[in-house]
Amino acid sequence: MLITHTFVKVIHAFNQQYNRAIFHLMKKIVLLFLFIITLPVIAQQDIKTLKYCVDPDWMPFEGVVNGKHTGIASDYLELFSQSLPYKFILVSTNSWKESTDFLKSGKCDLTLMLNSSAEREKYLTFSLPYFFGPNVLVTKGGMPFIQDLTAIGDMTLGVVSGYRLLEEIPMYYPEIKIKVLSSEEAGLLSVNQGDIDAFVGSLYSINLSINTLNLQSVKINGWISLQDKLRIGFTKPNAHLTPIFNKTIEKISSKQHNDILMRWSDVRVVKQTDYTVLYYFISGMSLLFIVFLWRYLVSIKISNALKHKNKELEQIREELLFVNKELEYLSFHDNLTNLYNRHYFMSTLNDHLNQLARQEIDSCILMVDLDFFKKINDEFGHAVGDKILQQFSALLLNALRAGDIAARWGGEEFVVLLPETDNNSSLTLAKRLIEAVEHHSFDLNINLTISIGVSQFKDNDTIESWIERADTALYQAKNEGRNCIKESL
Known part of the structure; x- marks a missing residue:
């Protein structure tokens, strides 16, 4: 009897321990299940939603068709979506003006494709440019x-x-x-x-x-x-996104840029079959055979004509791409010297001035003038004068470093931007340029000298004041005998 009682107690204790183990196991299974089903919600919370506005009628750059964003900008948005942890939601508008009103009021966080300007910088912060067009x-x-x-x-x-x-x-x-x-x-x-x-x-x-x-x-x-330098514009509360998107823009390859441009500048011919042909039932198998034979010959003729038109359109598309490249080059360069032109220089200087406002770096401008150039034109003719300008431009480019920007300012006057360069380094480069001109053998053994004005960027400078100080220094150099360098105070 004692043995039986002891056995029953052992069985009871075993059952209690077994039930506790089962209970703890089931608890762990339930907690794991709850974690799995809430994981997508937690992950979704990490994805920030960004609302964007577009120009609904600016194809092929961008547009809205049947409520869907399309165009060049939509392809770049796809690249941004693949690289960044953001969900983009289109805010529909009826016009570009309405889109800009939404950006000003905060109904949109960003817009994908626009040029920067002084007015727009009042309510937007801009990314790096990622699409250029004439x-x-x-x-x-x-x-x-x-x-x-x-x-x-x-x-x-x-x-x-x-x-x-x-x-x-x-x-x-x-x-x-x-x-x-x-x-x-x-x-x-x-x-x-x-x-x-x-x-x-x-x-x-x-x-x-x-x-x-x-x-x-x-x-x-x-x-x-x-030219167009198209960028992303962020509303001021979202300005912190600018460096994040800039990193993605810098990673876009040339092939990706070219593929997007080709996709939206391509010319296609769509073949259409006319199913409204009226069939006449004419008695006699011979006449029916003649009708089908005639239709077959006509279809061959139409097909050949479409192939010929496709070939012509492809040739036109290739010519257009070539002309586009030529127009883009000509819009940036002076056609005589092949240096950058004045408008390109001013646009680049504006971008550089914005960089100087954010970073504490030195930069200088050189204003260069060919001494007594009018006398050369008067004595030897404008053809020789043009040749001298071309030879000097080659000397100027050879004296500069990678990253320096040289442009023809007008006539015989030139301007150079020296980024990340202090006053002493600028004076050294200017002296090297003067010596190169003095020792160069120009056409008809013409002796040429130059005068240079130097100005270093100051904290309170605008584009106009910076250039004006360089121009004043150049004027001083010309008044003091030419063939010399003067720096602005």
């Missing part, structure tokens, strides 16, 4: 080619409301008569109807609009030096 002039077909905005003269120029060009053209060319238009389409139609003489806008969007609207009497008839 701006062109459109006129009626019979007008002569327009070299630049300086050749507009008394003509009326159309510009789209809210676009960056409406700020910069009056700044650089205050004498031009401007008519503000609601859209690019309205501008092209105004040229076609003779309401304005010329219209300015992006090459890629204008080329697409001319073809879409089937405007036969207008043409791209010139270019301007103000």
Whole structure:
């Protein structure tokens, strides 16, 4: 009896220990299950949502079709989505003006593709530029080619409301008569109807609009030096995102840039089959055979014609790409010396000035003038003078370092930006340039000297004051005998 009682107690204790083990095991299983089902929610909380606005009618750059974002900007957004932990939500608008109003009011966090400007910098912070494109002039077909905005003269120029060009053209060319238009389409139609003489806008969007609207009497008839440098614009509360997106922009390869451009500048012909053919039932098998034979021959003729048109369009597309590259180069460079032109220099200097505002680094400007150059033109002719300018430009480029920017300022005057360079280093480079000119053998054994003014950036400088101090130093060098260097105070 004692043995039986002891056995029962052992069995009871075993059951209690077994039940506790089962209970703890089930508890762990339930906790693991709850962790698994909440893991996607936790991960989703780490993904920040960014609302963005676009220009709904600016193809091929961007647009909204059936509520979906499309165009070049949408392809770049796909690259950003793959690299960054953000979810992008499109905020629909009816116009670019409405998009800018939403950005100002904070209804949107960013916009993907626009130029920077002084007005926009009041409410946006900009990323690095990631897409470049030339701006062109459109006129009626019979007008002569327009070299630049300086050749507009008394003509009326159309510009789209809210676009960056409406700020910069009056700044650089205050004498031009401007008519503000609601859209690019309205501008092209105004040229076609003779309401304005010329219209300015992006090459890629204008080329697409001319073809879409089937405007036969207008043409791209010139270019301007103000190019598009398209960037992401962040509202001020989201300015901290700028360096994050800049790193992603810097990682975009040339192949990815080219693939996107080719995808949206490609020209295609869509073959369509006409299913509305009326069949006549004619008695007799022989006549029916003749009808089918005739249709077969016609289809071959149409197919050959489409192949020929496709080949012609492909050739036109290749020519357009070549012309685009030529226009882009010409919009940045002086056509005589192949140095950068004045407008490109001013645009680059503006970007550099923004960098100087963020970083404590030294930078200098050199203003260079060829001494008694008018005398060379008068004695030897302008052809020889042009040759001297070209030879001096080659000497100037050879004397500079990688990263220095040289441009023809106008006539025989040149300007050089020396980034991350203090006053002493700038004076050393200027002396080296003067010696190179003195020892160079120019055409017809012409003895050439130069005068140089140097100015180092100061904390309170604007673009205008910085350049003016360099120009004042150059004027002093010319007054004190030329062939020398003077630095601004």
